Amino acid sequence: QVQLVESGGGLVQPGGSLRLSCAASGFTFSSFRMYWVRRPPGKGLEWVSYINPGGANTYYVDSVKGRFTISRDNTKNTLYLQMNSLKSEDTAVYYCAKARSLFSGPYDYIPPSGQGTQVTVSS
Numbered sequence: 001q002v003q004l005v006e007s008g009g010g011l012v013q014p015g016g017s018l019r020l021s022c023a024a025s026g027f028t029f030s031s032f033r034m035y036w037v038r039r040p041p042g043k044g045l046e047w048v049s050y051i052n053p054g055g056a057n058t059y060y061v062d063s064v065k066g067r068f069t070i071s072r073d074n075t076k077n078t079l080y081l082q083m084n085s086l087k088s089e090d091t092a093v094y095y096c097a098k099a100r101s102l103f104s105g106p107y108d109y110i111p112p113s114g115q116g117t118q119v120t121v122s123s
Contacts, residue, residue, distance in 0.1 A: 002026040002110075004096050009117030016086050020117060022079040022096030030054075030074035033099040035109045036081045038092035039116070047107060048094070049081065059106070063089070086121045093118050 008020040020036070035050040049060045049070040058070050069082040079096050095112035 002098065004098065004112065004114055006094060006096055006114065006117040009094060009119045011120045011122065012086055013123050014087060014121055016121070017082070017084045018086065018119060020081040020083065020094055020096075020119075024077045024079065024096070024098070027098065029072075029077040031102060033104070033106070033109075034072060034079045035097040035099070036068075036070060036079070036094060037097055037109070037112065038090075038094045038119075040089070040092040045095075045111065046092075047109075050106065050109075051079070083119070086119075088121050091119060091121050 003025045005023045008018060012018055031053055033050055033052050036048040037045050038048050039045050047061060048064055049068060051058045051070045051072055055072050060068060067085045071080045093116040095116040097109040097112045100108045100110050
């Protein structure tokens with residue numbers, strides 16, 4: 001059974017930083033592309049970033065480029081998102097997600113079903 005458990009969110013002032021973690025289990029983590037997605041208040045799910053299985057290739061939505069860094073530790077089955085220079089518009093519930101299959105297209109992930117971790121950027 002696939003389990004993805006996010007942690008590391010919180011309340012931070014604009015310009016601050018947070019590091020999110022996602023502990024994965026129930027599948028071969030090192031074989032799958034992994035994603036961070038978010039749901040801002042009152043809005044739909046938004047793709048933020050993804051990383052290929054080996055970790056060498058990463059991609060970001062334009063609004064977070066240069067501020068967020070996705071990474072993974074395949075020895076610990078853990079996905080990370082380092083978020084710097086946070087803005088109020090980054091406020092959202094953040095989720096990690098896995099690719100639907102080993103052969104999925106770059107944006108084909110399984111919609112998250114967990115609780116996610118709340119990030120609130122406010123002064």
